[in-house]
Amino acid sequence: MPSKKHASFLAVKKKMKQPELKVFKGIDIPFNDAQAEMVQTQFLRATVSANLPFLWTTDAEVVKLFMMFRSRATEVMPSDKVLSGRLLDESATQVDASVRVELAGKYVTMASDGWKDKNSVTGVTASAEGKTHLVDLIHTRGKKKDGTSMCNAFCGHIDTFEGDTGGIVVAYITDNDGGSQRGRKDLVIKRPYLFGIQCCSHQGQLILLDYFKENPEAKEETAxxxxxxNRHEAVRDVFDETQQQLGSRQPGEKSSKPALTYLSANLTRWTTHTVSWNRQLELKTSLRNAAINWQQDIVSAQVGAEKNKKKVAAMTKEANKYCELFDDPQYWKRLQTIADYVEPITFITNINQGDTTRGDQVILGLAGVYLHFSRHANPRVAAGMVKRLEKRWADFDQPFFVIALVLNPYEKLSRFGDAAGVQIFALHSVFMELYRRVHSRPIPETLSEAERDLILPQKSQKETIVSSAFLQYLSDNSQHFSPFYDQCDEFRKLHGDNPVLVWRQFLPVPEICELADFAILILGIVVNSGGTERVFSDLKIKRTRLRNRLTFEKTEKMSKVGASIRAEHLAEGLRKQRDPRKNHDAKRVAELIAVPKYADLLEQTEDAAWRRVYTDWAVSARQEEMAAEEGGEAYEPIVPAPEGRSKKLLPCPLSKLFGGTVKKPPSRRRQAFTQEERLMELLAAEHSDEEPDDGELEGSGDEYDGGNE
Structure with a gap:
């Protein structure tokens, strides 16, 4: 007895008899086994790529279509069970294998987030080098979501992923609510070599909520x-008609272009407030025109056929209220002010949800918003927002974000304010603590005893090398970094401002390679779960109202195969990369959230040269220690400390890190030098290649005899 598939195909074939057709049948050439396999695989790829139901290959009209190309098409057309079974499994297995090859040995950021349709689902993704891969979809209904359970789940995700792919997980990203927050913090306690970072793309939404709490009138009036x-269709028609009349070149005629919609803000879509307000400002002329010239028509449109006197009075009052509001110049002034203050929040939200968002971008964005709101015209709002932003920053892993900013060679220390008091050795201490933390992974049990004995000496040697390299990096005239800064603008013009690309150029340099590798690790961490959110957006397309019985196992495989196909299409030029939406005047907003480069001003101060000399001396001291210890026993590297005990740099509030101003010191009359002071100045100038001032003595050290003949 023929299967359902073959029965349906036979029925179509009977209808395809040539005398009864007004169309032709395709050529009658059989398929060999290799061709049949290729055709069936392509059917699966087409099904996933076009998001077609698995049953589409058995549809009678589809069968007729393919038989017009080749009469034996039914011999290779797969059934829905073959498509959703063997073919999907094989393609998903191939994708998993290619991902394993791609991620093996690379630093990986994992993230997880929850999603609900009819069921509760957790998506787990892995990101490396700007690409996000779906790792798992987990049905979580009925599972515990307390901190301990979530921590155990995160550990399981990491162990399974590292065991399957050979990737090195360096960070785990979750949102900041309930069990996820507690589980992430417990994960860092349990595995201190991992970074447990809250999703920074959510910070924009939370800051926006903070603003509405501090300025509640903004949300109520504008929304x-x-x-x-939008609630009254007849009212909307009046405003639409006014739009079209104003948009027409001929008086009294309507524009052929459709009226622009009146966009409403949605709090769960973080950037829609700015889009909504900008659209309202764009339609200011037509809204005011309609409110002034057609107020009675608007009232009549809202009242409609209502007969109840109380309801008519309420509707009339509401319509008049909003017409008067649109006519009020102060309303538009307030709206423009609110839009200007909120737009930077939207801007950093867009930055923070990118596939390659780095820690240095997040801290600069947060600092920019902090400085932006510290200048708010309303002192109450300014004080409230500053306090709330400081509270959010206090919950961040501050050493990670600060070092990420410092390791950006285009930024280094330039963004820190004069009040920050960023001392070289205090910063070095933070850096080394972070480096040791990342490299505190347990020694693999698979290593032999002899191999394990070599680990600690090698680790100490690497610490010495990376310490020296970091101090060289902070120096302004390092032999390894000076060539880059000489050509920095040209390199940036050709390759963009991605700091990871800069550090890759230093990997072949033995003295710098360990620092470069660590910088790539830190700057390669994607500090959001945006990739997981995009997976959920894809799931909404696949799990529709008509396909709500599709299992999560099949959905996961379809998502993986679909992502692989899209990547292939982009690489081959078969699919156009969608241009990012531009909802902002980027130049204007960038100015609003700009964090000044204090270093440009600091270079004008008198102690700038001394700071450079001090750093150079530290580098030299470190190199001498390395030379002295070469071939000797491993030791714990010690950084020479300046006189006086320096305070711990972090934690540090935003107001101190990025606040303050640098004033150029007033010129002072040069005082006479003592013999000791002159010696110190000559020594400093010799180290910094500084040209001697007029009248300054030549020579230093033993050559200087105090000026005696």
């Missing part, structure tokens, strides 16, 4: 007017 228009 109410657009909501009123």
């Amino acid at each position: 109410g007017a657009i909501g009123w228009i």
Whole structure:
């Protein structure tokens, strides 16, 4: 007895008899086994790529279509069970294998987030070098979500992933609510070599909520007017007609272009407030025109056929209220002010949800918003927002974000304010603590005893090398980094401002390679779960109202195969990369959230040269220690400390890190030098290749005899 598939194909074949057709049948050439396999695989790829139901290959009209190309097409057309079974499994297995090859030995950021349709689902993703891969979809209904359970789940995700792919997980990203937050913090306690970072793309939404709490009038007034228009279709028609009349070149005629919609803000879509307000400002002329010239028509449109006197009075009052609001110049002034203050939040939200968002970008964005709101015209709002932003920053892993900024060679220390008091040795201490933390992974049990004995000496040697390299990096005239800064602008022009690309150029340099590898690790961590959110967006397309019985196992495989196909299409030029939406005047907003480069001003101060000399001396001291210890026993590297005990750099509030101003010191009359002071100046100038001042004595050290003949 023929299967359902073959029965349906036979029925179509009977209808395809040539005398009864007004179309032709395709050529009658059989398929060999290799061709049949290729055709069936392509059917699966087409099904996933176009998001077609698995049953589409058995549809009678589809079968007729393929038989018009080749009469034996039914011999290779797979059934829905073959498509969703063997073919999907084989393609998903191939994708998993290619991902394993791609991620083996690379630093990976893992992230997880929850999603609900009819069921509760957790998506787990892995990101490396700007690409996000779906790792797992987990049905979590009925599972515990307390901190301990979530921590155990995160550990399981990491262990399974590292065992399957050979990738090195360096960070785990979650949102900051309930069990996820507690589980992430417990994960860092349990595995201190991992970074447990809260999803920074959510910070924009949370900061926006903070603003509405500090300035509640902003949300109520601006959202109410657009909501009123969208609730009343007849009222909206009046405003639409005014739009089209104003858009027409001929008086009294309507524009052929459709009226722009009145966009409403949605709090769960973080950037829609700015988009909504900008659209309202764009339609200011037509809204005011309609409110002034057609107020009675608007009132009549809202009242409609209502007969109840109380309801008519309430509707009339509401319509008049919003017409007067649109006519009020102060309303538009307030709206523009609110839009200007909120737009930077939206801007950093867009930055923070990118596939390659780095820690240095997040801290600069947060600092920019902090400085932006510290200048708010309303002192109450300014004080409230500053306090809330400081509280959010206090919850961050500050050493990670600060070192990420310092390791950006285009930034280094330039963004820190004069009040930060960023001392070289205090910063070095933070850096080394972070480096040791990352490299505190347990020694693999698979190593032999002899191999394990070599680990600690090698680790100490690497610490010495990376310490020296970091101090060289902070120096302004290092032999390894000076060539880059000489050509920095040209390199940036050709390759963009991605700091990871800069550090890759230093990997072949023995003295710098360990620092370069660590910088790539830190700057390669994607500090959001945006990739997981994009997976959920894809799931919404696949699990529709009509396909709600699709299992999560099949959905996961379809998502993996679909992502692989899209990547291939982009690489081959078969799919156009969608241009990012531009909802902002980027130049204007960048100025609003700009963090000044204090270093440009600091270079004008008198102690700038001394700071450079001091750093050079530290580098020399470190190199001498390395030379002295070469071939000797391993030791714990010690950084020479300046006189006086320096305070711990972190934690540090935003106001101190990025606040303050640098004033150029007033010129002072040069005082006479003592013999000791002159010696010190000559020594410093000799180390910094500084040209002697007029009248300054030549020579230093033993050559200087105090000026005696």
